[in-house]
Amino acid sequence: MGKIKGCGNESCETHKKKITYKESEAFCSKCGSPLVYVCKDCYTQLPDNSEKYCVRCVANREDRRDKTKKIVAGVGSGAAAVFIAIFTRGKRH
Template sequence: MAKDKRIKGCSNPLCQKAERKSKFKAEENFCPICGSELVFVCAKCHGPLEDEGPNHKICGGCEAAASDRKAKVIDGGKKMAASAGSVALAVAGVLLRKK
């Protein structure tokens, strides 16, 4: 069985651990400061997270933002490759004309 790597946070918004976005292990159940129940939180934004299993560490909003960034990087790479290809063709054409 794989180790549960999810994180928990204090559910009491008035607790200093909640304000500081302190992270607790998945096995812990109660806040050591206020005694409130600990809930699973997103590893990136520290927002509340549904308990969907030990592999679910990031909320839907953070997953969507990450996939948007990934799509932009891939799109930018395609544009750079296309422009680099056209520059290479232009350079090759100039070199062929000089011969």
């Protein structure tokens, strides 16, 4: 559910502009090529049975989640205050 398709023809305008189609569509309206499942983030062609995102984007998403957790933890330990102090000093120059 919620997967998207894109044109698999690399020379097609649709592919270049990373225009996406609904899963129910079967062919590109520009060039008539059969549509392929693509990653929602980077338009990489995906195999039929894969997730909405390619493995790289899935990894990126998990990375971001981890970093957010670390930043929140840092605020608790006062790291954010140190960062703000450095930033304010730098601005005076």
